[in-house]
Amino acid sequence: MTPPDAPLLQISGLTKRFGGFTALDNVSVDIKPGERFGLIGPNGSGKTTLINCISGAFRTEARTVLFRGEDITQLPAHVRTRRGIARSFQIPRPFRSMTVVENLMVALDFAAAAGDFTSAAHRHETAMSILSGMGLASKADASATTLSQVELRKMELARAMATRPKLLISDEAMAGLSSSEVDEVLDLLMSLAEHDITVIMIEHIMQAVMRFSQRVMCLDAGKIIAIGAPNEVMANQRVQEAYLGT
Amino acid sequence: MKRRGIFFWIGAIVFLVAIALMTKLIGNEYPFFAGYVILQFIVLAVAWSILGGHAGYVNFGTSAFFGMGVYTAVFLFKVAGAPLLVQIAAAAAVGALMGFLLGLLTLRMQGIFFSIATIALTIVIETSITNWRYVGGAAGIQLLRPPVTWPFSGYVQMLFFVQAALVVLAVAISRYIQNSWIGRGLQALRDDELAAECTGVPTLRLKVLACVISGALMCAAGAPAAMYLQYADPSSAFNLNYSVSVLAMSLIGGTAHWAGPIVGAILLGSTQQLLTVTISSEINVLVLGVMLVLFVVAAPEGLIGLLRRIRRKEGKS
Secondary structure, three states, X not given: OOOOOOOOEEEEEEEEEEOOXXXXXXXXXXXXXXXXXXXXXXXXXXXHHHHHHHHOOOOOOOOOEEEOOEEXXXXXXXXXHHHOEEEOOOOOOOOOOOEHHHHHHHHHHHOOOOOOOOOHHHHHHHHHHHHHHOOOHHHOOOEXXXXXXXXXXXXXXXXXXXXXXXXXEEEOOOOOOOHHHHHXXXXXXXXXXXXXXXXXXXXXXXXXXXXXXXXXXXXXXXEEEEXXXXXXXXXXXXHHHHHHOO | OHHHHHHHHHHHHHHHHHHHHHHHHOXXXXXXXXXXXXXXXXXXXXXXXXXXXXXXXXXXXXXXXXXXXXXXXXXXXXXXXXXXXXXXXXXXXXXXXXXXXXXXXXXXXXXXXXXXXXXXXXXXXXXXHHXXXXXXXXXXXXXXXXXXXXXXXXXXXXXXXXXXXXXHHHHHHHHHHHHOHHHHHHHHHHHOHHHHHHOOOOHHHHHHHHHHHHHHHHHHHHOOHHHHXXXXXXXXXXXXXXXXXXXXXXXXXXXXXXXXXXXXXXXXXXXXXXXXXXXOOOHHHHHHHHHHHHXXXXXXXXXXXXXXXXXXXXHHO
């Protein structure tokens, strides 16, 4: 099919407008398989819009987003999830009427079902092993509404993992966490990347971005203003202007 | 899980046998007249909960589906003298198609907009039927029941049994949905549609499926009503009271479990029957309103929810 060093995700000439407002302006970037990619930018710069275009919450023009060499722009979000794109949300969106393990079962029932016809017991086992990997096993039968903020973040990542993604997009999974909790979540994301999962991380906490990313991209007003190694991007004049103001 | 399934089917068979025995042993026709209405409401409430409970989409169009069922039966009977089972099967097919079209057109809208669209549907269909002379128009139509077939002693007894069979069918379907991946998907999309979609749940397809099943059952439940009353007219077949009653029954019973709407329909249905006989049919609506307010305040998750809460408290203490 695709050669091994081909990009996993290709975004080319992606523009998204809401009425007269251009949220994304001709964005092009390739993301390699297994890459840890940091996405930064001031509030309102288009980070979440870009994520929504990749995961399918927003539709875009044909051939602007290719995943594993195939055009996915016309696919609804649930099909993209099944193809291997998972995401967490900036504000956690758990299934509130379910327990933690049931939240994961939704993913296993729907996203992973295509292909492997495993028994319900086996799926439950899989869910439990993902949860224990996240340190949430003791909360498996607790209602999703009883979780603390950091537990909710972890559950979102666990649910995303249960869809067996090739690309995981983490949208500010560390916002509002204490510094020790940030380290916990960061370690989790690092361990995922070791399992051959490509991770795009949106984050405002700079230490986390610097420690995590192999490559960083900075958006401002819908345009890419810098892309490259974390140190280079941080040293970039325009990035500093965008963050600190001129 | 498996054992529960066996218990369920034994219960269903016992229920049908009891109903069959009743039609043999009770001579008076009135219990069947009253019982039929309660059974009909059970089917409607269970069907409503498939979309309204699991998926959380409030459908005010119960009367549209019910009335369509009535008029499918009327049309087939007038055109070909079709037997009862054919009328019901055809009504189910019409209901499924209606559910499919309604679902496709409106389920992209979320929350209140879907509900408004279902009310509009009721009005559109009622108006069309009112202006269709062939099935009686606004004046309604008289129907002459055909002779009853063996083993039933009277037509009402037969309708009573048929409606009981529909109850079993509806409950079995609703129970299957609750325990399967369909139920889990609907529950997920009720909690959070975007999160469900991003977890791989085909939300639109599941909602339309729920609407199709729900619509087919509602229409099927309406079909025997033409023969039950031997008369049909648009303003009673499409009466908004059906929508309101069914919604109240489901909510009062509780939609978290398949048994909720059954409990609600029996409780409210029999109360309504009792009041109709002893006081007047107008007081029904008042009682409905009062009960709905009481439940929204005291037990927002219905009787089933109340029961669960009590059980959880006992478990803790």
